[in-house]
Amino acid sequence: MSAAPVEPATVEPATGADAEAIHRLRRSLEDWMVAHGVEQWVPGEMPLQRVVDEVADGQWHVVRDAEVGLAGALRLLWSDEPFWGPDQPPAVYVHGLMVDRRRSGHGVGTALLDWAAAQGRAAGVGLFRLDCRTTNPVLRAYYEGYGFTVVGRTDFPTFSATLLELDLS
Structure with missing residues (x-):
């Protein structure tokens, strides 16, 4: 059983002031993954300017925590042609x-996924989609535990992605 959230997880749009914190969180997780043998993101593959641009485009959303600052984040998109066609x-x-x-185990990830699903329902879409590297069985199991089903795979020159989908209807 996971621990209760430290405080209620409120998801809000990221602001320009959040871009560096989002980038730092990403870099810290990249380093953690390498140290623990998890294959998901390549260290340093996401430049800060890309995060700045995506924040300005309204893609990033965050959960703040009084103790750690940025407790979690995600990008919300309405199309994903590179992965889904x-x-x-x-x-x-x-x-x-x-x-x-x-904040791992405190419900932040679930709160972010719940929020994203609610955004999809509010927009009238019937599907919630995401992906993970085929070499990351722990993340795949997390998503499947949430209710996602594997529906395919997309191969890129340097990695393959497992495609997962959840029916929102």
Whole structure:
């Protein structure tokens, strides 16, 4: 059984002032993954400017915590052609789900996923989609435990992604 959240997890749009914290969280998780043999993100593959641009585009959303600051974040998208291809049925997509390791097991990830699913329902889409590397069985199991089902795979030159989907209807 996971611990209760430290404080209620309120998801809010990231602001320009959050870009550096989002980038730092990403880098800390990349380093943690390497140290623990988890294959998901390549250290340093996401430049700060990309995060700044995505925040400015309204893609990033965050959960703040009085003790750790940025407790979690995700990117919410309404299309994801590189992973899912063109002409898909309407869906909400999540990329970059991150939780500060000090808040792992406190419900922050679930709160972010619940919020993203609610955004999809409010927009009238019937599907919630995300992906993880095929080499990351722990993250895949987390998503399947949430209710996602594996529906495919997309192969890129340097990695393969498992595609997962959840029916929102």
